[in-house]
């Protein structure tokens with residue numbers, strides 16, 4: 529039976545990790561993997577998470593099962609950060625815990641499918657797993673261009689998608705820190721997007737995987753909140769894996785905005801059934817640690833300060849890149865006003881290979897770079913190598 533299976537393409541980034549690990553050059557630079565790094569190249573556990581984990585070890589009395597909705601204390605404690613002061617929008621928003629943002633995206637798309645959505649419009653390029661999940665569910669992807677050549681968002685393309693979507697169609701947007709381009713909608717663009725959703729009745733699915741890594745927790749949520757304020761129904765897929773540094777502990781949540789309580793109850797009876805059939809219930813540990821932090825004012829302060837440091841370091845790298853101006857034919861200025869962990873360089877596959885082979889600089893074949901892989905120490909080497917390769 530197993531001979532009926534054909535091998536699948538290996539994950540390109542995992543292959544890159546292996547190549548990087550095997551490279552003996554001491555000044556090699558890893559811009560591939562999508563995790564935050566300090567100036568020393570480390571991806572440390574947040575001190576606030578360490579403290580919360582210790583408190584969890586000291587206080588947890590049972591590891592008996594929770595339900596498919598996970599730790600609702602975690603789910604509810606996050607809501608003011610995501611949705612603002614009126615965190616339930618008058619009782620119209622409810623959530624459940626998921627295994628990471630990936631679980632949340634999977635659940636959002638599976639529930640949309642159950643509610644009759646067959647086709648999802650999405651700006652490309654995007655996080656590769658969006659397309660993979662859609663394909664796995666047998667849903668159609670209707671791509672539009674996310675960005676223009678000048679490194680800003682293509683507003684006309686997203687408005688055309690929202691206005692042109694028919695019955696049984698949804699539009700998926702990134703809340704902030706777009707992966708892989710770093711190109712976010714401006715406040716004016718978000719306002720136009722919210723108006724288009726309201727006027728067209730198209731269903732929004734918002735993926736928020738990097739809140740706090742762009743301009744700040746509140747700032748990064750503003751565009752999404754503007755949409756939610758104007759539409760009758762929407763889904764939000766949320767990840768704590770970057771803004772709490774929880775990557776492998778798989779911390780996420782799925783939220784539904786609906787017209788009234790009855791609709792929310794029905795949505796979650798379906799979402800719970802989907803979760804039970806897929807993973808039964810989410811892993812507890814990371815979400816419990818987030819709950820402990822958010823219920824303690826001092827720990828919350830500590831977490832926000834750590835997040836501020838991360839954001840400031842990435843902004844510093846972006847400012848330095850923009851200040852450098854050019855590297856060969858590459859204009860680095862747009863990277864200065866992009867956000868989050870990622871940006872795309874307009875390099876060819878051959879140039880990516882030359883950067884790797886001749887200079888020990890590792891990045892995805894698409895030209896996506898992890899901004900946090902750059903430091904004040906390795907930036908001059910990176911810019912010089914790019915100038916030598918991208919002539």
Ligand code: PMP
Pocket residue numbers: 562627628629630631633655702707735736737767768769770775778779780
């Ligand atoms: N959405 C986007 C846009 C992402 O980039 C990622 C992860 N890199 C996720 C969702 C999923 O995050 P998680 O690691 O929490 O599954």
